[in-house]
Amino acid sequence: MKKNRPKYKQIIDAAVVVIAENGYHASQVSKIAKKAGVADGTIYLYFKNKEDILISVFEEKMGQFIEQIVYSTNKKDNASEKLLTLIEEHFHQLAEDLHLAIVTQLELRQSNTDLRLTINKVLKPYLDVIDEIIEEGKVENIFRENLNTPLVRQMIFGTLDETVTNWVMKDQKYNLEKLATEVHALITSGISKK
Amino acid sequence: MKKNRPKYKQIIDAAVVVIAENGYHASQVSKIAKKAGVADGTIYLYFKNKEDILISVFEEKMGQFIEQIVYSTNKKDNASEKLLTLIEEHFHQLAEDLHLAIVTQLELRQSNTDLRLTINKVLKPYLDVIDEIIEEGKVENIFRENLNTPLVRQMIFGTLDETVTNWVMKDQKYNLEKLATEVHALITSGISKK
Amino acid sequence: MKKNRPKYKQIIDAAVVVIAENGYHASQVSKIAKKAGVADGTIYLYFKNKEDILISVFEEKMGQFIEQIVYSTNKKDNASEKLLTLIEEHFHQLAEDLHLAIVTQLELRQSNTDLRLTINKVLKPYLDVIDEIIEEGKVENIFRENLNTPLVRQMIFGTLDETVTNWVMKDQKYNLEKLATEVHALITSGISKK
Amino acid sequence: MKKNRPKYKQIIDAAVVVIAENGYHASQVSKIAKKAGVADGTIYLYFKNKEDILISVFEEKMGQFIEQIVYSTNKKDNASEKLLTLIEEHFHQLAEDLHLAIVTQLELRQSNTDLRLTINKVLKPYLDVIDEIIEEGKVENIFRENLNTPLVRQMIFGTLDETVTNWVMKDQKYNLEKLATEVHALITSGISKK
DNA sequence: CATGAATGAGAATTCATTCAT
DNA sequence: GATGAATGAATTCTCATTCAT
Structure with a gap:
């Protein structure tokens, strides 16, 4: 189950922070990936799309x-x-x-x-x-x-x-x-x- | 005064309709201009930007x-x-x-x-x-x-x-x-x- | 002869000043017309194009x-x-x-x-x-x-x-x-x- | 270092040719990208802007x-x-x-x-x-x-x-x-x- | 002669997503 | 599983020129 792997939660939490700090429209996938400490492509192993x-x-x-x-x-x-x-x-x-x-x-x-x-x-x-x-x-x-x-x-x-x-x-x-x-x-x- | 010229109102009204029908993000300037019956450039005689x-x-x-x-x-x-x-x-x-x-x-x-x-x-x-x-x-x-x-x-x-x-x-x-x-x-x- | 009419010289002189002050690329016809004290369209009575x-x-x-x-x-x-x-x-x-x-x-x-x-x-x-x-x-x-x-x-x-x-x-x-x-x-x- | 990757040089060389052949003002980014054999967006991985x-x-x-x-x-x-x-x-x-x-x-x-x-x-x-x-x-x-x-x-x-x-x-x-x-x-x- | 409102073509740039390694 | 370099589609705005008044 993907939701139980640690990176899933990491990405979710990174997304909240990135969106709160940068606003919805300035929250690129690459920014979320960086904050979560994973590569851009890794996001797509856990989520279908942005x-x-x-x-x-x-x-x-x-x-x-x-x-x-x-x-x-x-x-x-x-x-x-x-x-x-x-x-x-x-x-x-x-x-x-x-x-x-x-x-x-x-x-x-x-x-x-x-x-x-x-x-x-x-x-x-x-x-x-x-x-x-x-x-x-x-x-x-x-x-x-x-x-x-x-x-x-x-x-x-x-x-x-x-x-x-x-x-x-x-x-x-x-x-x-x-x-x-x-x-x-x-x-x-x-x-x-x- | 620009706001009193007829095209100003035309464009405003066209914008309401275009946004309501297409949604905010799909409302291109060219669509609004077309609905208002003016050229794209005319929009910019009445409005600073989108x-x-x-x-x-x-x-x-x-x-x-x-x-x-x-x-x-x-x-x-x-x-x-x-x-x-x-x-x-x-x-x-x-x-x-x-x-x-x-x-x-x-x-x-x-x-x-x-x-x-x-x-x-x-x-x-x-x-x-x-x-x-x-x-x-x-x-x-x-x-x-x-x-x-x-x-x-x-x-x-x-x-x-x-x-x-x-x-x-x-x-x-x-x-x-x-x-x-x-x-x-x-x-x-x-x-x-x- | 167009070149002898006063507005011809006005426009030429305005152009020199506008270009010197704004640079070549920021010297729109409308700016030159304004500096020369004539309407945009008037420029085209004296010059073929920009x-x-x-x-x-x-x-x-x-x-x-x-x-x-x-x-x-x-x-x-x-x-x-x-x-x-x-x-x-x-x-x-x-x-x-x-x-x-x-x-x-x-x-x-x-x-x-x-x-x-x-x-x-x-x-x-x-x-x-x-x-x-x-x-x-x-x-x-x-x-x-x-x-x-x-x-x-x-x-x-x-x-x-x-x-x-x-x-x-x-x-x-x-x-x-x-x-x-x-x-x-x-x-x-x-x-x-x- | 970006300057040492092969595409950097490819793009530079393509730019010289495109500018020489088309002139400065007719040298669109897309033309340079095409000549360099890369996608338009790739240009922006190597250069800030045109x-x-x-x-x-x-x-x-x-x-x-x-x-x-x-x-x-x-x-x-x-x-x-x-x-x-x-x-x-x-x-x-x-x-x-x-x-x-x-x-x-x-x-x-x-x-x-x-x-x-x-x-x-x-x-x-x-x-x-x-x-x-x-x-x-x-x-x-x-x-x-x-x-x-x-x-x-x-x-x-x-x-x-x-x-x-x-x-x-x-x-x-x-x-x-x-x-x-x-x-x-x-x-x-x-x-x-x- | 003079005006100035209206026109409309044309190009740089971003960023979600992919896929070879 | 993980990476990150590469992709390419899509849209706003400017300004020389025209022409009805």
Whole structure:
């Protein structure tokens, strides 16, 4: 299995750093190879083509990202706490790994081609987790039962995504993780008085 | 003034259509010129370079977009109604002009370079309008006075943006404009019961 | 006659300045037109094409240059004095008009095309003057009668040309005109002792 | 070291031929690549850009040219013989390689930009050799001790350069090498009788 | 006579991918 | 498995010249 050989991981990690430091369009295969300490041709023993590297970056890193969120939310026992935990973990993981945050929030979005489809596919389990929390909240009578789940999920994901992107673009001048409770309050209670 | 000569508008409009139909990376200058009915070289009498076309597309179209929203919200007399109007107009204008929606939600985001900075600059007045509505809501005692305005603005913008992007990517299978009141309710009241 | 109309001279003079200041390759027709204070299209009422401007610059300016040398040398009555006068006038005229010196010594040589042939054609009368002085010197028994006239002319012209070019390229840090007698001595007496 | 790999020399040699045959401005990179038997992209593994090819052509070919002259003059033991040898070698080498003569005398002079600076830099050692011969002649009491060395060098170089250029432009109708002694005589003894 | 907006041909360079060693 | 030299397709922009006004 190629994914278990050491150079596979080396190349993935090199790609994240190279893209974060140089930007999507200036990240040539040869640069990634150099950073990974392998020859250009070696890349093609592990990946079908350049796009396959990027897809794999997203799959590997997002896979872990989602796994961690699922693991953490599962330990909570009501929808509201699960939602808070999801927000906290979302912010925490991206705040911890700035390279990853830059790559996912800014750089990888510059791709067209299949990568954008793959991003959606990879993100699907995450969106499903959000959906499940919403549904659970309805059952637990914590959230309104007439909520339009996909729409609520778009609100939640859109809010988190926009918040992280702003933080990255503002050069991480403030503490992202501390915003979690405030974001959670906004989502659950809205902005209206009372 | 170049911007008032007819070919300027012709080229801008041709660019929107070409980008929407071919995607950002497959939109050669020669394609835009052909669609606009001018010679390749004519493009360069009106625009400094290719990127300048894209920046101008965004400035012109977003300028109108924002103007329309400001105009409409100003006619309402409380923050909540203004917010609803802003959401309605946001959805309405993009639903009305699918080419524009594709370009702003998907294609233009693939650029790096100056365009991304310009996008932020152009968007600024829109974000300011949102901020003003939030502040007004606090004064009118409709919104909680301790709201973190930038964060709320990120929630609002992130939610609208994600909602429109989903609608575009789902091939506009549903009515975007009808979601406005629901989105407004989510933002004002949140998802919690009571 | 076009050559007598004021704009003809305006354009020629503008061309010399534009080429001297911007270099041959950066001297667009539009720049020359602007400096001359006429519209781009007006250039084509006076000149067949861009090359015709350059040819005319050389013809007009070199015509005067040669005329002045012929006039001055004719006033002398032996070949040696004529040669000295020729050198003095050659240096004097180019030292007086730096723009012209830059254009003739550096910029116009970057052309290929017909201009290079024309340069030779325009220069012909000058080379003929040199030939005549050499022949006269033989008759006057001042110069050796077995001199290879074309070769001597090449030595004279090559020496003057190289000297002026060096002076232009060295930013005219020294007095070109003062070199005339020394150059004359070298040509007439050579470098050998005795 | 790139300069020692065979394709480096192939490309340099192809460039000389292509420029000589097509002229400076009609020498596209793709033409040079084709003549060299390599892909267009391969050029850029060996040269930074098109101008770098031209600079390298001049450096390589002129380097050899000068080396040969230094080698030959060093075998002579007085300044006058060294000067004669320099003239003979100068004419000999360019007469032997017509492509090179066309390129150095006509085509490369059409460039502006860095190439012209490089030409001067590369030529410097040659001009230094001439200066040394002049100085040596003074010491040996063969040349006048009050000679202005830079000026004499300009006479010598200007004469040789003009002579070769004339020969190239006159389609090499006569034997350039046979002119060496005559040119040497003119430089050493001048044109005056006695 | 004069204008200046419009034209459109033409070339350098990058970089993902291959394959002989 | 690993290497890295070689490949070659694909696109922006400039500027001399024209011609309708």
